[in-house]
Amino acid sequence: MRKYFLIFKNAIREGMIYRIDTLTFLFSEILIFFSLFYLWSSAYGESVTIGNYSLKEMLFYYLAAHFILLTAKNNEITWMIGEEIRMGSFNIFLVQPLDYSKYILFYILGKSFFNTLIFTSAFCVIFIFFGQYLDPPNEISRYIYFIISVGLGFFIHFFFNYIIGLSTFWLGMIQGIIFSFWSTSSLLEGSIVPLDLLPDFLQRINDFLPFKYTVFVPISILNGKIDPDLALFLIPVFWILFLFFLSKFIFKKGIKRYEGFGI
């Protein structure tokens, strides 16, 4: 296991090397948040609620959604896997006693860990200065449920991204797929608008998909719109198991193809 711990550590070190990049990211987040603030303020105008969100709740929702995207969406691995396979540096994983899925998992855990440290502190600062516009919940238990829920969402994201990355074995180039998946999942997980504002039929389709458990459900547990029911934790676990076995299967098929072709 030590090797995977080192991969985790190296990923953190990489994050520290690109401090400027991380800070720029942070800056753009703040900018986005301000635009959202003004956009929604004017959208609300005189009205008190949209859907069942007050302005404060809406802003809090977006802030939480951004926090999740920054710490747990880890879509960069999709691109990383794609490049490794496409350019052939994937070869090294066939030569060394190293498990590829674990390598990717621990790498992204390292990245997420680093991002969580940075963005948690940044968001705390936002709370301190803008708390009055946001109305964050007070109960500690909700934060704990939120963290567990986001943790499960992390793995759903991880396996989706991993599987899409592996599709490079067949497709060679996956930029288009990455982008379409990214926009579809952004909509269905609730990072563009809260899902309860979407039309009914979309919400019903979404009930059969895992996406909402990555963003919308954790936030709704946090802001108290839904109660932390056991099912909200069991269903994503089921999805994670399903995606885990699916990814194993796809990896096996992909490797066979890769070995046959020697891309």
Added chain:
Amino acid sequence: MRDNKPIIEVKNLKKSFKHSKREAGLRNTLKNIFHPAKKTKKFAVRDIAFKIRKGEFVGFLGPNGAGKTTTLKMLSGITYPDSGFVSVMGFTPWEKNIEYQKRFSMVMGQKSQLWWDLPAMESFLLNKAIYEISNEDFNARIKELTELLEAKNLLDKQVRQMSLGERMKCEIIASILHNPEVLFLDEPTIGLDVVAQKNIRDFLRQYNEQKKTTIILTSHYMGDILKLCKRIIIIDKGKIIYDGLISKLIEKYAPNKTITVYLDQEVERKKLENFGRIIQFDEAKVVFEVPRKKIKKLAADLLSSDLPIKDIDIAEPGIESIIRNIFKSGL
């Protein structure tokens, strides 16, 4: 002989790739979407066989696309063949036995295994964990290898700030930290300048001599192979066309040497023909071709004669030109 059993054995190895033909131009690309072109089978390796003994340093030589890298990929388990038998240290590579993976290594000149943004040492430490190298072994190996490669100052250097030559030194260190018994080198000097090439070569020769590691090297630079390998395997169009000592190749395909004589004044051709076969005759320059064994005698004869000789030059057709001829016309 200490150990006569081959460490690497290859028999009837075959490998083909399926290619779908892609024609150029937007129209054809569109056409391809609706009527995908038929896939054609192309053999990259056809019926290769060889044996390599422990401690040998063998060069794979051949033009681009000859099948060198494909063969190395099968030996390392990256690809599996259509048919045929491969055994390296008793393992079948594409079964990916962990025991096998711990006992060989591969350096791919065009691909990096180092962490781009971190100091090289971090990649070495990761390999230490991957190959479960003990602390003492690791420290001793790092010390030894960085001394041999003059790479001490590179340990703390970020990989992306390294020159290509420096990076290649680190790639090699990373690959052999676990003291592999078999080492595959695919173009380890590609793109390097002359000095860096020489550094890597010197290191590889020393390393092979000291550790008795079995090494297979592919390279475009004939210089690499001539300096490092006694034995070469020449591959062309997926087949082995020569497997043997370089010295034998020279004897066999270049049995003659040439002597060029520069004269102060013109001499009658007839008078010169008494000495040996003339292949070129200019006013003041005459080129003789003689079998290797007779070269000394001819030189002595010429110099002790009364000919108005200004200068004399003995030359060997370079191995490079021999091999070029082989690729051009076959054996």
